[in-house]
Amino acid sequence: MSDQTAPRWHAHPLDEDKLREECGVFGIIGTSDAANFVALGLHALQHRGQEAGGIVSYDPQVGFQSARRFGYVRDTFTSASLMEALPGSLAIGHVRYSTAGSKGQTAIRDVQPFFGEFSMGGAAIAHNGNITNADALRRELIERGSIFQSSSDSECIIHLMARSLQRDIPSRMEDALRRVEGAFSVVAMTRTKLIGVRDPLGVRPLVLGKLGDSHVLSSETCALDIIGAEFIREIEPGEMVVITKAGIESHHPFRPKRPRFCIFEHVYFSRPDSILGGRSVYETREAIGKELAKEAPVEADLVCPVPDSGTPAAIGYAAQSGIPYGMGIIRNQYMGRTFIEPTEQIRNMGVRLKLNVNxxxxxxxxxxxxxxxVVRGTTSQKIKEMILDAGAKEVHFRIASPPTAWPCFYGVDTPNREKLLAATMSEDEMRDHLGVDSLRFISLDGLYRAVGEAKGRDPNHPQYCDACFSGEYPVEPADMIEKGFRLKAAE
Structure with missing residues (x-):
């Protein structure tokens, strides 16, 4: 395997028809063997990024140490010799997906955390989200002499910090992030500090936990659970926390804005055993299913989830409708990415390698x-064929999110708009295209009700970022507009 390029593995067709969160972050301060705790946290966040991971640690005796690897955390950060090379009581880590389109395979230099050496000492940074003005920032920085080592938008933050005139690293980070547009949940570290920041809209999640005398930052609460840490609270939108041995300092360095947390975190991205906004993700997804059953009833004999992400919503749909719930599709948990070139026969098997009908x-x-x-619809078609081949009389699709008609530019791997089925077809046209007896999506108002907004979506002041459904982007995607992307208002 080359040291520069990711191994040539092949994502399963089922995975290619899903939206993917591109990364997860984790950090801890105040415990011996901090890197081992980070590895455990990243393992719990593996669903947020399965291509590569990295850890940076600090120990006064040896300084900053880092390791970046392709593959699953369980396969890469379990070596005793590797973890012994990451000593110290302070460490941060990152897991990532590659992005779609023409960006090609990931190079090892794109794997976070990124590290920079400043006049006041070193700092490492791990970023979840996407910088929507990264191209403009990169051009400006290169013109002023910056030399980039990666193709990642996150590296802009390090270069902006280097150009700041502030005298300490947290202040330099504030300077840098004020120039950044888009979505960012950042976990960073210096020799003595663990730092967490969320963008003013709070698009991506970040939580604070406590383990004995140690403090933890994580993308989700499920990663606190794996190390036995107590969930303290969510980092607020626009908040920066600076954690040292002396305690936690909280700052709000950005102009206040109305929060717009990503509503798709409730639908799919976050693990069902995490807590978001004080609510169980599992219970929210069950509520989505119940709302969907109210909006889109149908006469049927069995409610069946498309595993695993459809399971809580299917349970809610069955409970509300009174139709029996059953595991009509069984998932092969051990069929992940393959390092072999699939034969034509294996490709034709499609989702059958990963899902089997009961x-x-x-x-x-x-x-x-x-x-x-439903993203491209290719997987839905194949699952429908499997169900009919198994002797089903009718197939009715019920989707626990509104039609995904717009790409996300805030840290989600999304196809180009023309590849999104809902961007070019009505609901009836999608039903005919998929060849099912009926197809219904939950309404955007229904989704809002399910996540706790009793009156549905306020069109003047939406509580969440729902751009992938509504086409209303809370932060203008400047780089994409420059490349020709047309906003809803321009259509």
Missing amino acids: RALIRGKRVVLVDDS
Whole structure:
């Protein structure tokens, strides 16, 4: 395997038809063997990024140490010799997905955390989100002499920090992030500080935890659970916390804005055992299913989830509708990415390598399939064919999110708009394209009600970022507009 380029693995077709969160971050201060805790935290956040991971630690005896690897955390950061090379009581880490399109394979230099040496000492930074003015910033920085080592938008933050005239690293980070547009949840470290920052809209999640005398920052609460840490609170939108042995300082360095947390975190991205906004993600997804059953009832014999992401919503749909719930599709948990070149025969098997129909349960029944989303629709077609091949009388799709008609520019790997099924077809046209007896999506108002907004979505002041459904972007995607992307208002 080259030291420069990711191994040539092949994502399963089922995975290629899902939206993917591009990264997760984790950090801890005040415990021996901090890197080991970070590795455990990253393992719990693996669903947010499965291509590569990195850890940076600091120990006064040896300074900053780092390791970046391709592959799953369980396969890369479990070596005793590797973890012994990351000593210290302070460490941060990052897991990532590669992005879609023409950017090509990831190079090892793109794997975070990124590190910079400043006059007042070194700092490492891990970023979850996406900088929507990164191209403009990169051009400006290169013209002023910066030399970039990666293709990642996150590296802009390090270069902006280097050009700041502030006298300490947290202040330099504030300077840098004031220039940044888009979405960012950042975990960073110096020799003595663990730093966490969320953008003013709070698009991406970041939480604070405590383990004995240690403090923890994480993308999700499920990563606190794996190390036995107590969940303290969410980092507020626009807040910076600076954690040292002396305690926690909280700052609000940005102009206040109305928060717009990503609503798709509730639908799909976050693990169901995490807590978001004081609510169980699992319970929210079950509520989405119940709301969907109210909006889109159907006469059927069985409610079946498309595993695993459709399961809580399917349970809610069954409970509300009174239609029996059953595991009509079984997922092969051990069929991940493959390092072999698939043969034509294997490619034709499609999702059957990962999902298998429970024929005895399906045969002769009118089946409601509940899934979290429809992106390109290719997987939905194949699952429908499997269900019919197993002898189902009817197939009805119920989708636990509104139609995904717009790409996300805030840290989610999304196809170009023309590849999104809902961007070019009406709901009826999608039903005919998929070849199912019926197809219904939860409404945007229904989704808002399910996540706790009793009156639905306020069109003048939406509580969440729902741009992938509504086309209303809370931060203008400047780089993409420059490349020709047209906003909803321009259509």
